[in-house]
Amino acid sequence: MWGEPQDFLFIATERYKFCVLQWDAETSELITRAMGDVSDRIGRPTDNGQIGIIDPDCRLIGLHLYDGLFKVIPFDNKGQLKEAFNIRYQEV
Template sequence: QNEAQDFLFIATERYKFCVLQWDAEKSELLTRSMGDVSDRIGRPTDNGQIGIIDPDCRLIGLHLYDGLFKVIPFDNKGQLKEAFNIRLEELQVLDIKFLYGCVRPTIVVLYQDNKDARHVKTYEVALKEKDFVEGPWSQNNLDNGAGLLIPVPAPLGGVIIIGEETIVYCNANSTFKAIPIK
């Protein structure tokens, strides 16, 4: 937040990350931060690593291992603080995104249960408690081909869920609108 330019966050398959900044005066790339986000426990995700950044620049979220969501918070000066894990109930995560316009950083998780049904659920990230708080809404039994989440900026908010047969819009006001794909 409050920076004159954007930064680039890169995470590798070997669980390393860096934050890069372009210095226009020197015409060079600077490394603002770097680190290791590997854990000794956990099974790497089958669906690939997911890295997301809160739209209000409060934290970076990583889904690297089944059942875990790694949080890298920012301090007041925009520097990265120590990373921590939060247990994630959903084991077969297909996509995760941050929602716009939320008081607390809020994620929406698209997941598949053990009966192959797909659902979305939201969680607020409580940074002080280093835990999730039940989010403002959820939606069960989506299109079985649902695989992509697109967060919708304010003033509407919510998320668009792209499936094989439908496109669905959901938000915290219990708005649910499905459009069939022809």
């Protein structure tokens, strides 16, 4: 996340769950920074598998999970995840 001294790990599962993990070197523990569900009631899962990308400036996480939908998980100014939303698009 932006301004942090170390990288975090974003993991998304095929069952549409996700988490953001951080390693605490002082305590040798794995810390869950965020977790949630990115499933939708509508939409057909993509045939080519899930695709995710994180903006290098830590402004958002983008996920292609369903045909015709692009899910956006924005970050706030403090690096915390905000509520996800979908952008609908027409595939050519």
